[in-house]
Amino acid sequence: MGNEGSHLLGLEIDEKVIEVTDGWTLHSGTVCAGSNPKVSVFISEVLGSGGSTVILERAAKNLMLYRHPCILKFISSWNKSGRIHLATEEAMPLASVIASLTPLQICIGLHSVLKALVFLHEMALCSHNNVCCAAVYVTPDGTWKLGGLEYLCLLTDLTPRYLEESRARRYEKAVPPEEDSLKSSSDTISHPTSIDQYGFGVLVEEVLRKKSDSDIPALQEFIEICKKQLQNSEPSLRPKLSTLLDHVFFTHKFIKIHSFLVELPLKTAAEKNDFFRSLMDELLGFPEDLVARQLGALLLSRMVLLDSTAQEILLQHVLGPKQENGGNVGLFSLPIYRGYVVPRLLQMFCVRDAQIRLLLLAHFSSYCSSFTEDQLRTLVLPELLVGIKDTNEQLVSATLRALADLIPVLGAAAVIGGKRAKLFTDGRPKQAHHHVSSNFKAPNQMPPPPAPTLVAANDSNSLTVDLPERPSPDGGEDHIPTSDDETEAWSDWDVTDNAADNLGDSNLPEPSSPWDHVRVGAGLAVQELPDISQLDIKNSVSSLKSHEEFDFFQDMEPVISKTHILQIDEQGTGSTEISSKHCFDVNYTAGESEGEVWGDDLEDWGDVNGST
Incomplete structure (x- = not known):
């Protein structure tokens, strides 16, 4: 059992209770980071309030120790605030969904529980001791998983005393009648697997009580076997559970397909080849909702995706939904595809496996429109951008093609980002009497321009x-072509x-x-x-x-002439000698005295000089 610091990082537990028992409460949880975003969390009572904490702790240890595809998957366990917390894969109690299941789905579920019990009896050498409806959980993909391992023990440790101590918490109808005659002792039981045999018979009778046998062969016959043989009062007369796997009830064609997909790693290459070549035709004979719910996860498992025969024949029908125009013969219609396949694809995009990613990108154009715009922007696009930075050139090339498929949906600004501007123009020439689109030719296919010709007429003066x-200038493609009459009016061309x-x-x-x-x-x-x-x-x-035209503005032309300077000498004879004095120098003339020039103003200055 982990300590308080070993709980899942980023786990948020929903306060709403899904199931309440004497030992714990079941809640739904969400993990912000990790490969399992949704989990189920079992929470015990406070320590010291009885034996509930011990029961849940024992169940956590057994789930962690005994691993099987048909047993509830253990994720983590820890102690927090005096309570035991057990996190498993997301699952719901069977009792909450049994009313909505079809007889075929129940048949597949019972087959899964039966294989889990055979594993415990013959491989792990254990006894479950509490096989009932409360010990079975259903995952979102419809798979039944055996849980409730709090009373599990080794066959060698199964004694009358152990059964007597745990009987108060076990399902009463699943307790075999021989336990009443057993004396409390430490001696082992002679037929230890008989307890689970009896419990499985009761489980089958309860879940198939009101179901018809319209689509399942030998249903009533199997129910009779469970009543008369598995619930026989004599333990030694109860048949081994492994013998029931070969019954006609469990050899239904759909169950065979389900079992083959589960046991695919154990099959040979020849068996896989024959199986996948006939699988598509067989699946079309079942309701697509049943196929998507029960086989959707198995058809998209790693073993199927990496199989060469499945890639060639099957995956194109599984990864792409049905098209209304009949373009793609998909296995699922669009609503079923979005409900069962799209959530699985979103999980697969988070897997950093080059071969898985290349396979998803190869069929991306056939299913990208099945995602919502928000899913593409927040989940798919970030994962695609990661592929651009990889060193695998094939992966980068396929990623760029997938990004091109996103542009019509999200827009170029969302896919490539950055600032963009219109750097190219439409330079296609327009013909005078034809539409542009009907006469468009590639630049290298344009015919050469006709040679100019100079024709001399018989008249020597013409x-x-x-x-x-002349080709249209840049930007003039939108100009409306002129008619022939308008063209002839342009004499400037001649x-x-x-x-x-x-x-x-x-x-x-x-x-x-x-x-x-x-x-x-x-x-x-x-x-x-x-x-x-x-x-x-x-x-x-x-x-x-x-010839030069008459200039009407000739008289208005300004005339700029050189300035004439009059030179006067000191004698007043009009000498042409240019004076060297500055224009601001005082010019003294003959006959004027100094005092006359300055006038009365100098008298004041004289008085000043005299006084000084």
């Missing part, structure tokens, strides 16, 4: 130049008469390229074509213009 259509006269002054040389090809009329010498820039309306040179 010259016609045929030019190819060469003027003066340009034609200039072009006809000399002979043209031999054309050196398709663009230089010139067709010349009879009896007329044509000179070399000008550069294409001269023919462009935007870049036409001045030589192609007509």
Whole structure:
């Protein structure tokens, strides 16, 4: 038994009680981190309140020691606040779900319990001693698991005294009648397995009491065996439980499929090959809800996923739901697929196994639409992004393809993140009379532009130049094409008469390229074509213009003349000598005295000097 510090990290126990017994209460729990997010937690009474703590502690030890696929899986146990806590796989008591189960599901469940008891009797050499409905639990996938191992003991330790001490807490109807005649002693019982044989007979009778045998062969016959043989008052006449495995009741085709999938590691390659090649046809004969509930987890187990024959034939039908258009012949319809398969797939995406991940990615496009947008964003996408950082190039390549399938659902911003901008434009050319989409060609398939042709007419004064259509400039793809009449109105594309006269002054040389090809009329010498820039309306040179036009703004041109400077000498004769004085110097003229110049203001200054 673990101490208080050994409990599951991040465990949150629901306060709601699922089951209440004399020894403990059953709760549901959630683990924030780990491979088992949902667990069941058994909590005992406070220490010192009786023998309940000892009972749950003994059950935890036996579950930890005896492991089998048909026995409730032990996860952890610890002591906290004076109470014993036992965590197991998620399961519900059989009594809470038995009313909703079909006879076939009950048949499969009884087969699972029977295999667990055979394991305890023949392999572990133990006796359960309390086989009843309260000792059976049902997992979310519908599998029955045997629990209630608090009264389990070795066959050699089973004595009348041990049975008498535990009888008060055991299921009374499952107690065989011979216990009443046993004397309290330490002697071993001669037929120790007979107690479980009797208890299993009672269990079968109770769970099949109101069920019909419409779809299960030999149902009533099996019930009679359980009543008359397993519940026989003489222990020695009760048949061994292992012999019941071969009964017609447990050899149903569906049970055979279930057993084969459970025991798949023990089968040979030839047996696996034959099994998977015929499995799809057999599964289609059963209700898809039953197949999904009972076999969904087994069909997606590691052993099935890694089998080469299953990968080739079966998995494409299991991993993809049925399509309404008949594109994918899936095994399950979309509602059933989302209810049973999608939760399993979400768990599988957390498995860091390269082969499992590659298999999931190979079929990702067929089932990615079955997830909700929240599941894709919070659960699937983070796990896919982990695959990009792996060193396995095949895994990275498959991950990138899967991310491409997420973009239509989540958007590129959510998948690749970061800042994005429109860096590409649609450069497809538009035809004048056809829709763009109907005439689109790849860039390397576009035909070469037609060569320009220069045609000289019979009239020596007229010259016609045929030019190819100028391609539309960038950003002009959305312009509405003009009609033929509007195109003819653009005379700027044609060469003027003066340009034609200039072009006809000399002979043209031999054309050196398709663009230089010139067709010349009879009896007329044509000179070399000008550069294409001269023919462009935007870049036409001045030589192609007509005679100089009259400038209406000629008289408005400003006239800027040089400033005339008048030079005056000291004699007033108008000498042309330029004075060297500064423009701010005082100019003294003849006939003026110093006192006259300054006026009366100097008198004040004289008085000041005199006084000083």
